[in-house]
Amino acid sequence: MGLLVEGKWQDKWYDTRKSGGRFERESSRFRNTISNEPGSEYKPESGRYHLYVSLACPWAHRTLIFRKLKGLEPHISVSVVSPDMLENGWEFDGYPGATEDHLYSLDYMHQLYTKADPQYSGRVTVPVLWDKHSQSIVNNESAEIIRIFNHAFNDLTGNTLDFYPAQLASGIDDINQRVYDKVNNGVYKAGFATTQQAYEEAVTALFAELDKLDRHLASNRYLAGEQITEADWRLFTTLIRFDAVYVGHFKCNLQRIEDYANLRGYLRELYQYPGVADTVNLDHIKRHYYYSHDSINPTRVVPTGPRLTLDKPHGRGE
Numbered sequence: 079m080g081l082l083v084e085g086k087w088q089d090k091w092y093d094t095r096k097s098g099g100r101f102e103r104e105s106s107r108f109r110n111t112i113s114n115e116p117g118s119e120y121k122p123e124s125g126r127y128h129l130y131v132s133l134a135c136p137w138a139h140r141t142l143i144f145r146k147l148k149g150l151e152p153h154i155s156v157s158v159v160s161p162d163m164l165e166n167g168w169e170f171d172g173y174p175g176a177t178e179d180h181l182y183s184l185d186y187m188h189q190l191y192t193k194a195d196p197q198y199s200g201r202v203t204v205p206v207l208w209d210k211h212s213q214s215i216v217n218n219e220s221a222e223i224i225r226i227f228n229h230a231f232n233d234l235t236g237n238t239l240d241f242y243p244a245q246l247a248s249g250i251d252d253i254n255q256r257v258y259d260k261v262n263n264g265v266y267k268a269g270f271a272t273t274q275q276a277y278e279e280a281v282t283a284l285f286a287e288l289d290k291l292d293r294h295l296a297s298n299r300y301l302a303g304e305q306i307t308e309a310d311w312r313l314f315t316t317l318i319r320f321d322a323v324y325v326g327h328f329k330c331n332l333q334r335i336e337d338y339a340n341l342r343g344y345l346r347e348l349y350q351y352p353g354v355a356d357t358v359n360l361d362h363i364k365r366h367y368y369y370s371h372d373s374i375n376p377t378r379v380v381p382t383g384p385r386l387t388l389d390k391p392h393g394r395g396e
C-alpha cells in the first residue's frame with residue numbers, strides 16, 4: 079500500500095493524523111470523457127479502450143457491471159490485478175482469477191500511472207479506463223466511467239438500456255450522494271478510522287442510512303422507483319461485500335444485510351440479475367481486505383465464512 083510522489087513509489091498507509099483519525103478519500107485525477115462530439119479526443123471505438131480493475135474493489139466492480147450490462151465486453155478489454163495489495167500497491171502476480179497486464183506486461187499498477195504521467199503524485203487506484211491509442215488514462219473515477227459506459231458506445235453496441243434516464247437523473251444524484259457518503263465510503267470511514275470517535279461517527283451514519291434504505295425498499299422495488307438505475311448498482315457493490323467483509327473486517331457489525339427484511343431480498347435480486355453474478359468474485363473480495371490491510375488484520379488470516387444466501391428466492395416481485 080502506498081502512493082506516487084512525483085513519479086516515485088513510496089510505501090505508506092493512509093495518514094489520518096491531521097483529520098482526528100478520520101479516513102479522507104482523495105479525489106481522482108484523470109477525468110476525461112469519451113464522446114462523438116466534434117473535437118473530442120476520445121471517440122467511442124471498438125477495441126480502443128482497456129479497463130484495469132480489481133475484482134475485490136467495489137468502485138471497480140461498478141465498471142465491470144456496466145461493461146457487462148451494456149454489452150461492452152467485445153469492445154473493451156480488461157486486465158485484473160491480484161487481490162493482494164501490499165508494499166508495491168496493486169500488482170499482477172498470477173493469483174487465480176486475476177490476469178497479467180494484457181497491454182504492457184507490467185508488474186505494478188503504479189507503472190501504468192507513470193506511463194500516463196511520469197510526474198504523477200497521488201494514490202494509484204483502480205478502476206482505470208485506458209486509451210490504447212494515446213497510451214494515457216481517460217478516466218480513473220468509477221462514477222464517471224459508468225456514465226460513459228451507460229451511453230457513449232450505444233451506436234456501436236445497439237444497447238440502449240439506460241441506467242441514468244433524464245427524468246430520474248436528479249433523484250438518482252440525490253440518492254448517490256447519500257449512499258456514497260454514508261454507505262459506499264461510509265464502510266471505509268468506519269474500517270480505516272483510527273480513533274473511537276471517528277469510527278462511531280461513521281458506523282452510526284452508516285446504519286442510519288441502511289435503516290432508511292431498508293424502509294424505502296419496503297414499498298419501492300428499487301432505489302429510484304420502479305426501474306433499476308445506476309443508484310442500485312452503486313449500492314449493490316457495497317452490499318455484496320457487506321456480510322462477507324465489512325461486518326467483521328471493518329467492524330460494521332450492528333447487523334448484517336441478511337438481517338434486514340428488505341435489503342436482503344433486494345441484494346439477492348440484483349445478484350441474480352442476468353450477468354451480474356459473473357462479475358462477483360468472493361474469493362478476491364475476502365482475500366483482498368483481510369490479507370492486504372495488515373494494520374487491521376496483522377495475521378492475514380482470511381475467514382472461511384459466512385455462508386451466504388445470494389441464490390435463494392428474493393421475493394421482490396410481491
Ligand SMILES: N[C@@H](CCC(=O)N[C@@H](CS)C(=O)NCC(=O)O)C(=O)O
Nearest residue numbers: 135136137201202203204218219220
Ligand atoms: N474514486 C475512486 C476510488 C477508487 C479506489 O479508491 N479504489 C481503491 C480500491 S477499492 C484503490 O485502488 N485504493 C488504492 C489506494 O488508495 O492506494 C473511484 O471510485 O474510482
